[in-house]
Amino acid sequence: MLVELLYCSVSTSPVLAKTELFRILESARRRNLEVGITGMLLYYRGEFVQILEGKQKAIENIYLNFIGSDTRHTALNKVCQNTILIRSFSEWTMGFVGEHEIQSRMPFTLAGILMNMLSEDAKTKPLSIGTSAFISIYNQMRKSPYN
Numbered sequence: 001m002l003v004e005l006l007y008c009s010v011s012t013s014p015v016l017a018k019t020e021l022f023r024i025l026e027s028a029r030r031r032n033l034e035v036g037i038t039g040m041l042l043y044y045r046g047e048f049v050q051i052l053e054g055k056q057k058a059i060e061n062i063y064l065n066f067i068g069s070d071t072r073h074t075a076l077n078k079v080c081q082n083t084i085l086i087r088s089f090s091e092w093t094m095g096f097v098g099e100h101e102i103q104s105r106m107p108f109t110l111a112g113i114l115m116n117m118l119s120e121d122a123k124t125k126p127l128s129i130g131t132s133a134f135i136s137i138y139n140q141m142r143k144s145p146y147n
């Protein structure tokens with residue numbers, strides 16, 4: 001069974017060094033490739049939002065045992081976990097959207113609103129709104145009319 005899992009977290013260091021981000025992405029991509037996980041990681045001003053998709057067992061294992069125990073972030077907040085029929089990020093072992101992409105391609109306010117919406121939704125509406133918002137960020141970044 002395929003599932004998607006969306007969570008938010010907060011970086012332990014207020015300004016995460018680029019090298020640290022690359023290190024996270026490198027090991028994430030290596031393991032994700034091994035276990036058939038795809039998805040996207042967004043990092044903006046000290047906060048992470050990540051969507052993971054793959055077989056339920058693989059997702060739960062990575063989330064609990066690797067992502068959950070990584071001390072480079074804290075305050076993990078699982079926004080939602082849904083069964084899906086097809087993947088939205090099939091071409092990415094872990095796509096990445098960082099500050100640079102957000103600032104150069106999206107109006108600042110929109111990025112801020114989206115980030116807020118995702119973390120607020122986590123508390124009040126725990127269903128797939130977060131997921132579709134996240135996917136729409138991705139689509140917007142790809143076909144960015146602001147560039």
Ligand SMILES: Cc1cc2nc3c(=O)[nH]c(=O)nc-3n(C[C@H](O)[C@H](O)[C@H](O)COP(=O)(O)O)c2cc1C
Binds near residue numbers: 027
């Ligand atoms: C924000 C964030 C996202 C992560 N995403 C993934 C992921 O998608 N897949 C994964 O296996 N590990 C992920 N991790 C965990 C680490 O990348 C890595 O598994 C852990 O540090 C151990 O890596 P190593 O076995 O290469 O030493 C993430 C960690 C953080 C902080």
